[in-house]
Amino acid sequence: IKNKNMSKAISQVPFAINEPVRTYEPGSDEVKSLIATYKKMWKEKSAIPMIINGKEVKSEEKVNISSPQDHQHDLGYYYKGTMANVDEAINTALAAKEKWNNLGWEQRAAIFLKAADLIAGPYRDRLNAATMIGQSKNVHQAEIDTACEFIDFLRFNVEFMTEMYSEQPVSDTGIWNRSEYRPLEGFCFAVTPFNFTAIAGNLPSCMAMMGNVVVWKPSDKQVLSAKVLMDVFMEAGLPAGVINMIFTDGKETAEKVMSHPDFAGLHFTGSTKVFQGMWKMIGNNIDLFKTYPRIVGETGGKDFVVAHSSANVEAVATGLVRGAFEYQGQKCSAASRAYIPKSIWNDVKNVMESQLKTIKMGSPEDPSNFVNAVIDKNSFEKCKGYIERAEKSTDAEIIFGGKCDDSKGWFVEPTVILTTNPKYESVCEEIFGPILSIYVYEDQDWTETLKLVDETSPYSLTGAVFAQDRYAIAEAYKALENASGNFYINDKPTGAVVGQQPFGGARASGTNDKAGSKMNLMRWVSVRSIKETFVSPKDYKYPYLG
Ligand code: NAD
Numbered sequence: 001i002k003n004k005n006m007s008k009a010i011s012q013v014p015f016a017i018n019e020p021v022r023t024y025e026p027g028s029d030e031v032k033s034l035i036a037t038y039k040k041m042w043k044e045k046s047a048i049p050m051i052i053n054g055k056e057v058k059s060e061e062k063v064n065i066s067s068p069q070d071h072q073h074d075l076g077y078y079y080k081g082t083m084a085n086v087d088e089a090i091n092t093a094l095a096a097k098e099k100w101n102n103l104g105w106e107q108r109a110a111i112f113l114k115a116a117d118l119i120a121g122p123y124r125d126r127l128n129a130a131t132m133i134g135q136s137k138n139v140h141q142a143e144i145d146t147a148c149e150f151i152d153f154l155r156f157n158v159e160f161m162t163e164m165y166s167e168q169p170v171s172d173t174g175i176w177n178r179s180e181y182r183p184l185e186g187f188c189f190a191v192t193p194f195n196f197t198a199i200a201g202n203l204p205s206c207m208a209m210m211g212n213v214v215v216w217k218p219s220d221k222q223v224l225s226a227k228v229l230m231d232v233f234m235e236a237g238l239p240a241g242v243i244n245m246i247f248t249d250g251k252e253t254a255e256k257v258m259s260h261p262d263f264a265g266l267h268f269t270g271s272t273k274v275f276q277g278m279w280k281m282i283g284n285n286i287d288l289f290k291t292y293p294r295i296v297g298e299t300g301g302k303d304f305v306v307a308h309s310s311a312n313v314e315a316v317a318t319g320l321v322r323g324a325f326e327y328q329g330q331k332c333s334a335a336s337r338a339y340i341p342k343s344i345w346n347d348v349k350n351v352m353e354s355q356l357k358t359i360k361m362g363s364p365e366d367p368s369n370f371v372n373a374v375i376d377k378n379s380f381e382k383c384k385g386y387i388e389r390a391e392k393s394t395d396a397e398i399i400f401g402g403k404c405d406d407s408k409g410w411f412v413e414p415t416v417i418l419t420t421n422p423k424y425e426s427v428c429e430e431i432f433g434p435i436l437s438i439y440v441y442e443d444q445d446w447t448e449t450l451k452l453v454d455e456t457s458p459y460s461l462t463g464a465v466f467a468q469d470r471y472a473i474a475e476a477y478k479a480l481e482n483a484s485g486n487f488y489i490n491d492k493p494t495g496a497v498v499g500q501q502p503f504g505g506a507r508a509s510g511t512n513d514k515a516g517s518k519m520n521l522m523r524w525v526s527v528r529s530i531k532e533t534f535v536s537p538k539d540y541k542y543p544y545l546g
Helices: 029-043 083-102 105-120 124-135 139-166 197-209 223-235 250-257 272-284 313-329 342-356 377-392 443-455 470-479 518-522
Strands: 046-048 050-052 055-057 061-064 076-080 175-183 187-191 214-217 243-245 263-269 294-298 303-307 335-341 396-400 415-419 435-441 462-466 486-489 525-533
Touching: 029 124, 029 139, 046 223, 050 083, 083 187, 083 214, 083 243, 083 250, 105 124, 105 139, 105 197, 105 223, 124 139, 124 197, 124 223, 139 197, 139 518, 187 197, 187 250, 197 214, 197 223, 197 243, 197 263, 197 518, 214 250, 223 243, 250 272, 263 272, 272 294, 303 313, 303 443, 313 335, 313 342, 313 435, 313 462, 335 342, 335 443, 342 396, 342 435, 377 396, 377 415, 377 435, 435 443, 443 470, 462 470, 470 486
Parallel strands: 046 076, 187 214, 187 263, 214 243, 263 294, 303 335, 303 462, 335 435, 415 435, 462 486
Antiparallel strands: 050 055, 050 243, 061 076, 175 525, 396 415
């Protein structure tokens, strides 16, 4: 009975290709349709429930949802859960486990391939618009994250899953060896950040794809698009209890989950401190668990751009403007510190200036706004603090931007801080806002500067070198070997594409398990090796015994 769904075919899944990015040119039908959806959703007053065991769960506590671009606009509320809801989600997941685990992999694949097609088609505008409203992304940023990256995660992960399943050991004469990729024993926990709807969707779904059951706690700053993701999963046919979405306090939830004997894996993306706190909790409770939990965390960054004197000036300036200011610098991969040689600095600065003065800032409802609002008051205040301290500092000056306006939304101008101190606070710390720090070095100090880049921050997520001189590229390539998990040559350090540049960093940036790759999926399975002997020996004596 257990194997009633075992397949009678070695099926092949559709070949994964990256979802084409819609361009949303002014006046196009696609931009009209997206903005019309945005306007419609803007007027909706949501009442967003948790989803546990496939059912809507409401609670006593309602938390208002507002938009970063208009903090007084009422978008409704979500229901904040209690620790009883965490228990319910864990128990539900464990109850769903056996049936889900026994379902053939093709059935699981079909659900997630269907989810990808739903997002590519009927849900695309709604999911993009929810991200634009709730997380303040412009049409392009919403499209590359919400639609394309998540569709890619789903389709490529299905392909990687089948590649993994196909990896089988050799068999000697008379025996048959097999590897079985079992899901983890127990339940998994996904904790996701506000800044990428694709990450919010991928963390729980890739674990479920591998046969696991999941408790998912999204960021409370991403509930609008989290709701749409859950709608998609359910329409795609994800059985009740496989992914349970709860809106609960992060720390308390983590404490509860990580003291449960069946806790089997943590899939986290967010800030370094929070991840380190959770790792400590797991360590403290290690004797409680039935199995050693898998721990995957992708965390903060302080991503660099280092230019050589041979670099193309326009390429450097464009890499900085896009890399530092797209999505208001709220990408873990955002360029936030740059090292420019003196000989080209004036030219780089002039090109940046000419680009920055054309940048418009405002609500994503107007697609011509390149920069939108930062996520919330905390982020706004944090950015303002760095700007005010730079204004007063003798080590630093603000050379572009610096204005902050919270009268309607959380708007911080794209800001460039020029510093003479390579260890100035804004060069070392993750700000997670539209603030770029620049240090100008003497051309002859190229080799020392590479060392500085490597040693300045505890992070190692992304980084870029700009140079035409191949010896310089090769030197940076080697000197910065451990300074980033994703390294770019003559390109901005953001915008990794699933299947093309597997993403993740080391040091304080995470466990580097590369989201959207087979390496990541491997963490959510526990391999069983099977050896079958066809004709078993009947006597204990080996030939050497005579
Ligand atoms: P965050 O750490 O504040 O929150 C992430 C998640 O953890 C949220 O769901 C939050 O509710 C939860 N949380 C908060 N405090 C918690 C606690 N004490 N215990 C357990 N859970 C808790 O991060 P954020 O502001 O949502 O996202 C921004 C951060 O994420 C940045 O540091 C960024 O670099 C990082 N990030 C990294 C990557 C990557 O791939 N390396 C990708 C995206 C974001």
